[in-house]
Amino acid sequence: MTAATITARQSFTETTARATVTAQERKIAFSFRNVTKRFGDKTVLQGVDLDVHDGQFVAVIGKSGCGKSTLLRLLAGLDKPTSGELVHADETKDQKRTRIMFQEPRLLPWARVGANVDVGLTGIAKGVEVRKKSLDILAEVGLADRSEEWPSVLSGGQRQRVALARALVGHPSILALDEPLGALDALTRIEMQQLLERIWLSKKFTAVLVTHDVAEAVALADRVVVIDSGRIALDLPIPVERPRRHASPELAFFERQILDQLYKQKTP
Amino acid sequence: MSRALQSIGRSAIGWLLPALLLVGWEIASRAGVISANVLPAPSAVGAAFWKLLLSGELLENIRISTLRALSGFAVGGAIGFGLGLANGLSALSRGLTDTTIQMIRNIPHLALIPLVILWFGIDEEAKLFLVALGVFFPIYINTLLGIQGVDPQLVEMGRIYGMSRSQLFVRVILPGALPSIFVGLRYALGIMWLTLIVAETISASSGLGYMAMQAREFLLIDVVVLSILIYALLGKLADTLARYLERLCLQWHPAFQNA
Numbered sequence: 001m002t003a004a005t006i007t008a009r010q011s012f013t014e015t016t017a018r019a020t021v022t023a024q025e026r027k028i029a030f031s032f033r034n035v036t037k038r039f040g041d042k043t044v045l046q047g048v049d050l051d052v053h054d055g056q057f058v059a060v061i062g063k064s065g066c067g068k069s070t071l072l073r074l075l076a077g078l079d080k081p082t083s084g085e086l087v088h089a090d091e092t093k094d095q096k097r098t099r100i101m102f103q104e105p106r107l108l109p110w111a112r113v114g115a116n117v118d119v120g121l122t123g124i125a126k127g128v129e130v131r132k133k134s135l136d137i138l139a140e141v142g143l144a145d146r147s148e149e150w151p152s153v154l155s156g157g158q159r160q161r162v163a164l165a166r167a168l169v170g171h172p173s174i175l176a177l178d179e180p181l182g183a184l185d186a187l188t189r190i191e192m193q194q195l196l197e198r199i200w201l202s203k204k205f206t207a208v209l210v211t212h213d214v215a216e217a218v219a220l221a222d223r224v225v226v227i228d229s230g231r232i233a234l235d236l237p238i239p240v241e242r243p244r245r246h247a248s249p250e251l252a253f254f255e256r257q258i259l260d261q262l263y264k265q266k267t268p
Numbered sequence: 269m270s271r272a273l274q275s276i277g278r279s280a281i282g283w284l285l286p287a288l289l290l291v292g293w294e295i296a297s298r299a300g301v302i303s304a305n306v307l308p309a310p311s312a313v314g315a316a317f318w319k320l321l322l323s324g325e326l327l328e329n330i331r332i333s334t335l336r337a338l339s340g341f342a343v344g345g346a347i348g349f350g351l352g353l354a355n356g357l358s359a360l361s362r363g364l365t366d367t368t369i370q371m372i373r374n375i376p377h378l379a380l381i382p383l384v385i386l387w388f389g390i391d392e393e394a395k396l397f398l399v400a401l402g403v404f405f406p407i408y409i410n411t412l413l414g415i416q417g418v419d420p421q422l423v424e425m426g427r428i429y430g431m432s433r434s435q436l437f438v439r440v441i442l443p444g445a446l447p448s449i450f451v452g453l454r455y456a457l458g459i460m461w462l463t464l465i466v467a468e469t470i471s472a473s474s475g476l477g478y479m480a481m482q483a484r485e486f487l488l489i490d491v492v493v494l495s496i497l498i499y500a501l502l503g504k505l506a507d508t509l510a511r512y513l514e515r516l517c518l519q520w521h522p523a524f525q526n527a
Contacts (some may be wrong), residue, residue: 076428099428106425110443110520119439123430152522166429 027054028089029174029206030075035084037070044070046230047084054089054173057200057207059221061214061258067230068210072176075208076100088174099172103179105163107151113162114138114147120169137165140199157188161195168203175200177209181216189213190246193220197242214262218254219244226261234261308490313497316490325479330498333475336392337464340399345456348404349449352411356445357437362412369408377401378466390471395464402463403456410452414445447521450514457506465499 032050036043044067052058062068073079074086076098088098099120107116117134125133138144141161151159160180167175177196181189197220200207211217217224218238226234236257240250290310296302297309304312320326351369355362377398388394418441426440468477476495483491518524 078424078428102421102425104421106421108422108440108443110446110518111439112520119426119429119431122435150520150525152520152525 028052029054029056030089031087032071032074033085033087035074035081035086037067037074037079038082044230045074045081048227048230048232050225050232052206052208055204055206057209057220057222059209059211059217059224060227061211061217061224061262062227063262064212066227068227069178071227072100072178072208072210075174076176097170097172098174098176099167099170100176100178101163101167101180103182105151105156105159107159107162107166109151111151112147113143113149113151113154116151116162117147117166117169120166124170133169134165137169138162140168141165141195155188157184157192160184160192164196164199168199168205171203172205174206174208177207177211179211180209182212189216196220201242214255214258215247215251217258218251219246224254224258226258228262234258305489308493312490313493316488316494320491320494329474329476329479330502333464333468333477334502336395336468336475337399337460340396340464341403341456341460343396344400344403345407345453347400348407348452348456349411352408352449353415356412356415357441373405373409377405377463381467381470385471390473394471395467395475398467399460399463402459406452406455406459407449408452410448410455411445414448414452415441417448418444446517450510450518454507454510454514457510458503461499461503461506 029052031052032048035045035048037045048071060068060071070079074081078100107113108119111119114131114134117138118130121130121133135144135147138147141164143158143161143165146154146158151162154162163180181192184192193216196207209217209220218240221238224234224236224238225232226236234257236254238251238254240248240254244251293302293307294310297304297307297312302309308316317326351365355366380401381398384394384397388397422440422444423436426436431439464475465477468475469481472478472481476498480492480495483489483495515524
């Protein structure tokens, strides 16, 4: 019981510290400036303006086809905006790293778990250092003893944890998450949310989570951005202290606001 | 211990049917059901084997045939693999060569034997050319298919993590294509023996096929049957080797993990 209290208190203090820093510096991690993206004659994003602060956890939510995944692909540099620009704050060579995690783990089936994590250090570290860093990060996601296994013997949640380890091993400044928990069962998903929150609190990267699960968004994020027809329809801060309790009345209040926004258009 | 016995039992079961056939065949021959002019008894074939083994003729012919088969395989396989890779990786290369290759593929390569004899005579080049041509297609097609079938999501993942083109090839594309390449390899090994035997029976002055043809001239049916059995064993040996390699290289594949 004492251990649990200490952990809770630690993360509480950390959150408070984080809030103070954000308030003081307000350093920006990246900004979308009037970004428009078209595929052929279909406009997916229309004039999006979005500033995200360093270390912030932003959830992007919207119905399918609203352009939220496109937003993430632009952020990760997988696509280029049709017009407007995307500015990264840290242009120094090591800090610029943005990692993306997908709904599928995308592990190499022919590489063992440890070697899959090594992929995250491509061009960053070499030799013995790689192994050490990979094992460290695997321990953090709770898979220290699985580094010599093939991915095919892991469960869906474990594979996604390997993918998370691979994304984090190179210490990215921004982690983009494209519905990474969407394919998991409800209980595994809650475990993964807690793991994600714990790691985000300790590593202090900027997290952008695309999801269609409103409860997940309010449970994890500092701020929820709702996208509708390619535009930002709602930008809502979630000033709830961590650790947060699933389905608490406070979270339910924010959840309601987001759902109202999402369904407003549907029934005029 | 019992698991080891089980695994021996599993591999032994495949040999049960050939052994039974052999016994039945011997009994039928001894009882006079099968005339010795049509099919000699296994014991007679065994005797022929022993005689040829002692004279050194058999081993020499096996050696020559194996050498021809492997060199033809090396040449055809290397070209097929190289072109398969090139066409799988480069749309330009594929556009340039694929149509031509598909046209040539539709000619049965054994139909080229008369032409090949005119070009190369009955020397080693003729056999090498035919085997290489036969082996080329399965290797080429399966390498190409394997590369085209690599999961594009994994390739995208590799790019995101900053892999260079060569890293992407070694760590993502080649291992992804390997299962398909092995299918090609096993096909090619079968075609390798088939082509060589046909080529040797038609135009050769040494080798297993030649041995069989000579034996036919002198009505030595036991030697003819012996040659056929040796083809079967060599083919099985090649396939076993390929499967062993496959098992070694594809340990990660769920299909090879239940052992």
